[in-house]
Amino acid sequence: MTSESLIEAVEKASSPDELVKAVWALSGSQSEDAIPTLIQVLGFNNPGAAIAAVEGLVKLGDVAVPILIRDLDGYDYGARAWAIRALSRIAHPDALDILTEAAAHDFALSVRRGAAKGLGDLRWEKLPPEAQEGAQKKVLETLKQVAKKDEEWIVRYAAIVGLESLAKQALTEEIKTFLQELEKQEKDLTARSRLRLAFTNQE
Amino acid sequence: MTAYNAETAIAHLNQTEDLSLRYYAAWWLGKFRITDSAAMTALLNALEDEADRSPDGGYPLRRNAARALGKLGNPQAVPSLIENLNCSDYYVREASAQALEEIGDSRAISPLLALLEGGVEAAKPMPGKPHLVQPYEAVIEALGSLGATIAIAQIQPFLDHPVEKVQFAAARALYQLTKEEKYGMRLVEGLKAEKLPLRRSALMDLGATDYLDAGSAIAQTPAENSLKLIALKGLLENHLQHQDQPLSPEAVQLLTLMDSLL
Numbered sequence: 001m002t003s004e005s006l007i008e009a010v011e012k013a014s015s016p017d018e019l020v021k022a023v024w025a026l027s028g029s030q031s032e033d034a035i036p037t038l039i040q041v042l043g044f045n046n047p048g049a050a051i052a053a054v055e056g057l058v059k060l061g062d063v064a065v066p067i068l069i070r071d072l073d074g075y076d077y078g079a080r081a082w083a084i085r086a087l088s089r090i091a092h093p094d095a096l097d098i099l100t101e102a103a104a105h106d107f108a109l110s111v112r113r114g115a116a117k118g119l120g121d122l123r124w125e126k127l128p129p130e131a132q133e134g135a136q137k138k139v140l141e142t143l144k145q146v147a148k149k150d151e152e153w154i155v156r157y158a159a160i161v162g163l164e165s166l167a168k169q170a171l172t173e174e175i176k177t178f179l180q181e182l183e184k185q186e187k188d189l190t191a192r193s194r195l196r197l198a199f200t201n202q203e
Numbered sequence: 204m205t206a207y208n209a210e211t212a213i214a215h216l217n218q219t220e221d222l223s224l225r226y227y228a229a230w231w232l233g234k235f236r237i238t239d240s241a242a243m244t245a246l247l248n249a250l251e252d253e254a255d256r257s258p259d260g261g262y263p264l265r266r267n268a269a270r271a272l273g274k275l276g277n278p279q280a281v282p283s284l285i286e287n288l289n290c291s292d293y294y295v296r297e298a299s300a301q302a303l304e305e306i307g308d309s310r311a312i313s314p315l316l317a318l319l320e321g322g323v324e325a326a327k328p329m330p331g332k333p334h335l336v337q338p339y340e341a342v343i344e345a346l347g348s349l350g351a352t353i354a355i356a357q358i359q360p361f362l363d364h365p366v367e368k369v370q371f372a373a374a375r376a377l378y379q380l381t382k383e384e385k386y387g388m389r390l391v392e393g394l395k396a397e398k399l400p401l402r403r404s405a406l407m408d409l410g411a412t413d414y415l416d417a418g419s420a421i422a423q424t425p426a427e428n429s430l431k432l433i434a435l436k437g438l439l440e441n442h443l444q445h446q447d448q449p450l451s452p453e454a455v456q457l458l459t460l461m462d463s464l465l
Contacts, residue, residue, distance in 0.1 A: 117462070190440060200455075
């Protein structure tokens with residue numbers, strides 16, 4: 001099927017089930033023309049369809065990044081959470097500013113946690129060498145703030161996951177020290193368990 | 204305008220002129236877990252309120268007061284909450300059962316058990332209402348959390364109650380009370396329900412247990428990641444039982460699943 005007819009099938013889907021199937025088909029087409037439609041689906045409040053759309057966007061990769069950034073929905077936090085998750089998984093550093101802003105300041109915890117995790121995984125080699133260190137430091141500062149101050153356990157948890165990933169690529173010793181400090185103040189049992197897992201992984 | 208604080212909330216709850224201020228204040232005290240004795244007294248008073256009545260005879264203020272008292276977790280509220288298990292308002296009975304579960308006081312066991320009288324036979328829909336004659340789900344869940352092994356035989360038949368959420372509540376409680384795998388598996392089965400609200404319900408029920416085998420099924424359920432994360436957190440913390448100990452392989456597996464859902 002042409003991408004045009006696949007897009008049409010998504011637009012005309014008349015039941016949630018049909019929609020999910022149509023979105024998987026469109027995702028599978030891996031056509032760049034599908035990108036705006038896949039992004040639209042993130043706002044349909046249908047988790048099954050959104051998962052399918054995210055998978056398609058992630059597989060398309062870097063080419064979807066500028067459009068995801070352009071179309072990021074400022075009003076629908078559900079849609080924004082899915083888009084941030086897609087950007088996080090594509091991990092192109094062009095999303096750095098959006099992800100730091102989202103991790104630190106978005107009012108929706110699903111957005112903050114997706115961004116915090118994604119910040120740790122960015123593909124630094126896509127940046128010019130002279131820009132890498134500054135960007136990594138910015139990520140470190142953001143994640144430290146989030147891990148210390150966010151009021152939601154799951155966002156602090158996600159920041160720990162982000163810091164652990166970042167430490168695999170850069171700033172390792174500094175992150176290790178920070179996480180050990182953090183363990184003394186973290187009250188949530190699950191977040192504390194995640195810290196312990198990070199220590200085990202680092203050994 | 205001064206900021207809304209505990210003092211304001213207590214004052215609002217203690218006055219009787221403006222019912223809507225009382226209603227909000229009761230909710231607020233629970234939400235922000237204001238545990239001082241003036242708040243307790245005001246809430247206990249509100250739990251006996253006769254003034255705030257809804258058109259169908261309900262007691263909106265009592266509902267909020269019961270919910271708040273559950274969040275405060277003070278056993279001082281147990282006798283009044285037990286009394287309200289017999290309130291004419293279904294939603295007060297439901298909120299009271301949930302509050303008694305949260306407080307975790309075993310004095311609530313036999314009064315809760317009394318609401319199961321007549322068994323599944325009696326557990327019919329309330330004519331003209333969107334609920335059953337008693338808040339069975341809340342009652343059965345509370346009995347499970349309170350460790351009421353004495354209730355096992357009475358809960359068992361509810362596995363076959365026509366309302367699926369009640370079946371799940373029974374499976375959850377029976378798992379908590381017996382640790383038998385078949386009850387955990389019944390909940391995992393529930394994750395495959397066609398309707399999203401039912402899958403959500405099964406998720407929350409699993410999160411109340413330590414049935415660790417449910418981990419990957421939870422992660423794969425078509426439902427919001429937020430709920431799946433809460434369910435996995437519940438499993439993990441019930442597994443750790445609030446002890447600091449080295450992480451077991453099962454705990455690591457749960458954490459890894461959580462990572463994938465961020």
